[in-house]
Amino acid sequence: MKDYDMIHHVRGESQFIDDINFPNGTLFASVFYSPVAHGKIKNLDIDYAKKISGVVSIITYKDIPGNNQIGGIVQDEPLLAENEVHFIGMPVAIVIAGTQFIAREAVRNIKIEIDPLPVITDPREAFAKGELIIEPRIFSNGDVDGAWEKCDHIIEGQCESGGQEHLYLETQGSFAYPVEGGGIKIVSSTQGPTAVQRAVSNVLGIPMNKIEVEVLRLGGGFGGKEDQASAWAAMAALSAKLLNRPVKLVLPRHDDIIMTGKRNPYSSDFKIGLTKEGKILAYEAVFYQNAGASADLSPAILDRTLFHCANAYYIPNVKATGYCCRTNLPSNTAFRGFGGPQGKFVIECAISKAAEKMGLEAYDIQKKNLLKENDEFHYGQIAKNVQTLSTWNAAEEQFHFELIRDRINKFNSENSNFKKGFAFMPICFGIAFTNTRMNQANALVNVYTDGSVSFSTAAVEMGQGVNSKIKEVVSRVFSINHNRIKSETTNTTRSANTSPTAASSGADLNCGAVYNACNKILSRLKISALQELKKNEKNADKILIKDEFVFYEGKKTDLGWEELIELTYAKRISLSAHEHFATPEIFFDRDTNKGNPFRYHVYGTAITEATVDCLRGTYVIDSVQAVHDFGISLNPVIDRGQAEGAIIQGIGWMTIEEIIYNKDGKLLTDLLSTYKVPDIHFAPKVMDVRFLGEPNPVGMFNSKAIGEPPLMYGIGAYFAIMNAVKAFRPDTEFKLSAPITPEKVLMNLYSCNNVRDAETVLANNRKESSL
C-alpha cells in the first residue's frame, strides 16, 4: 500500500496551478495591498501605474459587478478595500498585465494616501475596547463557582500561544477563464471548491451553476486554503470576467505571507482547582482569540477551542469562555487543529503550574485525570471507546518510561551545561465538523466498459493521501486491483455543494460517499451476475465478487470482472452511481452548547524529550515517542506520514515558528529568512509512532481520522524544554508563552528581563568588591 500521488511527485509530473499550460493571451494579475493597518483611504492614485507599457487594467472595488463581499460565517470581509483599510496586506486593487513582472512593477507604482486610525494588534486590548466579532461563547458543566471551596489547591495564571504561518509550499493561486454563456471556469488551489464557487458567484453576481471550480491537487493546505483561497480565485475570476481573457493569479511567497491569515494567536487566563492528591475538580479558562480584521473561520475555531479546552481529562466542573477579538491584522484562519491546540495548550499550562506549586509531577496529575469510558464531556457527549489510559499505559511500557526518567535524572545530575527534560502529552480530539450541517459529502463512481474505474469526490488531495484511501475503499468494495482505479480531479460540477476538505474528515466523509456509490453499483453487478449464471435465482446475496471473480454460493465461477462489466453494460444496466453520505448520530445545540457533536474521538499519548544548552539557550528535540489511536488504518504508510508530519508541525508551532507583528500591525517575520519552520536537522533523531491497533466501530473499515490530532503531541515539546530549563533553574518563575524560542529559553535561564540594568548591577557589584 502506498500513496499513489507520490510517484508523480517524485518524477516531477504532478500538476499544480503554476504547471497548467495556459492558453495564448493569458494575462497575469498582481495585487496592490494596504501598507497601513487601519485608516481611511484619502486617495488612490493608479494613473501612473496604468500607463506602464504592458498593463492592461487596474481593477478596484468600483468595478465589481456583484457584491464586494467574500465573508463566510459573517459577511464582514470585502474582496477589495472601499473607503477603509483594516490590516496591512488588505487587497485594494488588482493589476492585470501581459506578464507577471510588469504587473508587479505596476503595483509598485500605485500610490495610496491613508488617514491613519488607531491600530489594535492585541486581543485583550480589542476586548477592552469592545471589538468582538461575535457574542462571547461559554461552554460549561457542573458548578465551577461552587467547586472552588472543595479544592485543596487553586492555581491561576496566564499564558500565550502564538500564530503560525501555514507555509504550504504551493502559494495561493487561481487560474480563471471565461466560458460561453457568461460563465467562468476556475482552477484553484483551494481546500473548499464550493466556498470558492459561492464567493465568485457573489462577487460576479452570477448564479453558481455558471461557475465551475476545478482542483487538481494542492501543494499543501493545512487549513490555509479552507477559506482563504476564495479571495484570489474571486480576483482571478473578476479579472477574467471583466476583460474576457484568461487570467492567472499566483501569489509570490512574500505577498502570500503578508496578505493571508495564520493560526489564531490566543492570550488566555486559567484557574484550576485540585484535591491534594492531584484530582482536578474545577477548571475555568478565558480565551482571548486574536481573530484579525474579519470573522473568517475564527468563530468556528473558537468553538473548537472550547470543545477541547479540557483535552483528554475528565473534569466535573468546567467553565470556558471565548472572545473572538477583532484586531488590525490579516484575518486569522483555520490551521491544522482548528483551535483545538490552542485550547489544549492552556490546560497543559494549568496542570504544569499546578504541579510546580503542589510539588507533584505534571505526569502524575495528567494520568490521574485521564478521561474514562462513559465519562461525559463538558459539552454533553458521552465518551465511547476511550483510548486515553490504554495509549498512556502502552507508551509507558513500550518506551520504558521509568528508564527514560532515570536516565534523564542521571544526566541532569552529571551535567551542568546541558539539561534534559521530558513531557507526556495525551490527546483527545473530536472528529466531525462542529457545524453539523457540513458533515456530508457526495461522490461519483464510474465503471468503464473495459473494467477500469474512476471516482470523483469532494475530497481535495493536498499531499495527505486522501485519494489513496478512497482508492482502497473502492478496491475493497469491488474486490479489484488498485491499478484499475483512478482518482479524478475535484470539481464542483461532478461534486456539488461540498464541504471543504478539512476537520480531519476528508477521508471519512468522502470514503463514505464512495462506499455508498460503489455498493450501489455492486448491487447492480450482483443482479447482473446472477442473471448470467443462474437465470432462475432471485437472491443476489448468493453472489460475491472476490479478487476480480464472481463467486456463487462461495464457489468461484469463470465469470471475471471485465466480462461481468461488459455484459452488464450490454444489459443496459448503469455502471455509474452518484451517492451521498451524511455522518449519522451527530447534533449540537448552539444555544445550550450541548449535544453529540462528534462521531468519535481520536486518542493517543506521546513522550517528548529535549536537551537544552544552558550556556547558549538553544535546544534539540531528541525524541518523540507516541502510541496513537489510528483505529485499523486504511493505509499505514500514509497514516504514519500524517502523524509524523503533524507532530513536527506542532513542535514547530511550539518552538521556533514565531510570528511577530510590530505595534503598527506590520509583520516582521514576512520572509523565510525570518520565519523559521523545522528543517531536516531539526527533525528529532528518534521519531517512533506506534499503532494502538484498536478498531473504530464507527469508522470506515474500522479506521480513524488522522490529519489534525497528532499535531497536538507537539505541545509536549514545549513542556519538555521547560522542564529542562527548570532542571537548570529550579527557582525560576517560568513565563508561559509559546513559541518557546531560544530567546525565551535564554531569558528564562537567566531570568533577567533587562540585561542592561542587570549589567549595571553587576558593574556596581564589581566596584563594591574591588573596594
Place this chain on the structure above:
Amino acid sequence: MQTGNSTGVLESLDGNICRCTGHNSIIRAAQKVSDKFTSGDKIITQSDLAEMKIIPEYFLTIHDRLQNLSQSGEGINSDSKSYGYFVGGGTDLFVQRPDEMMNSEIKLLYNDKDLFGIDIKDGYCVIGSNATVTDLRECEILKKYFPEFDGFMNLFGSTPIRNNATVGGNLNNASPIGDMTIFFLSLNSVVTLTDGISERDVFLKDYYLSYKKTDRLKNEYMKCLKFKLPDGNYFYNFEKVSKRTYLDIASVNSSVFLKTENNFITEIYLSAGGVSAIPLFLSKTCEILTGAELSPDNIKEAVLTAQKEISPISDARGSEDYKRLLLTRLIYAHFLVLFPEIFKTEDTYERL
C-alpha cells in the same frame, strides 16, 4: 550523495524544507537508497543511477548543458563602473531584490579566473573573492590551521547555498551578521579592492562604515581576502545562535582568535555580529583583554566592556535585551570551549 552514513544523507538534503512530512520519512527513504550502494566496493556513478532508473537519463547531460549556457559578461574590464551590481554567487542579492536585479545592469564575477584560488603568499593566506564556502571548507590550508572551521561553516546556509555563496559576495553584502565576515574579522583580515587597474588594501575591521555601507567605491570590486597565517600558541572559536540551529541567520554570532603565553593573553581579536549596524570588531574589549590573565574576573570585565561597545536593535531575530544577554553568553562560551581547565560553567552563572 555521500553514502553510507546519516550525516551524508542529511547533508545531501539539507537545503530543502518539507512542510508535510516533517522530514523523518525523507531521511528514511534517502537512507534506504544510500544503503543500496554501500554493500559493495564499487563506486556508484551517475550513469549507474540512470541505468538503475533511480534518476532519469537526461540528468547525465545536465553538466554539459550548463557548461554550454552562454556566459554573458565574461572577464572584468576598466569600464566596470557602468555596472549597478557586481554579483558573486548571487545567493543574497537575487533573494533580497529579485525584481530590481532583473532590471539592473549586473556584472557576473563568478567566471573571473583571477578571483579564484586559495594560496599562501608571504606568510598570508590569500583567498580569491570567488572562493565559495564549500571551497573554504575543503581547502587544505584552512584545514591545517583551523581544523574546526569546517564545523563552524556547517552552520552557514545549506549545502546548495554553500556551494554558491562566495567570500566576496558574503563580505560585500555587508550583513551585520554574516558568518564568514565575523570569522574573518577575528583573523584581522585584509580585503584587497580593485577597479581593474589599481589595487588597495583595507583592514576588514575598517571596511564597514555603516549599515550595508562599505569602504568600497562604486567601480571597485573585491579581489581577495587575506590574513596572516597564525603561528605559536594560538586559539580560535566561533559561536552562533539562531532561532533554527541550521539554515538560519544568526541572532548573534561571535568569533575569537587569541594567542597566549603562560595563561596571559598576548594578542586577541574578538568580533560579534547582530549587535550593531555593521559586523563589529570589539576593539575596546580586545584592548582590555590584551595582556590580561586568563581568569574569570577578567572575562567578566571584558563582557561588561563588550556591552558598552554594542548597540543591538530589537527585531525579528530577537529583542535588544536578548541580544545583549546572548553576546555575553557567547563570549563566555568562547573561553569555556577554549580553556575548559581554567573556566568553569559556574563562573558564568551570575544570577542577576
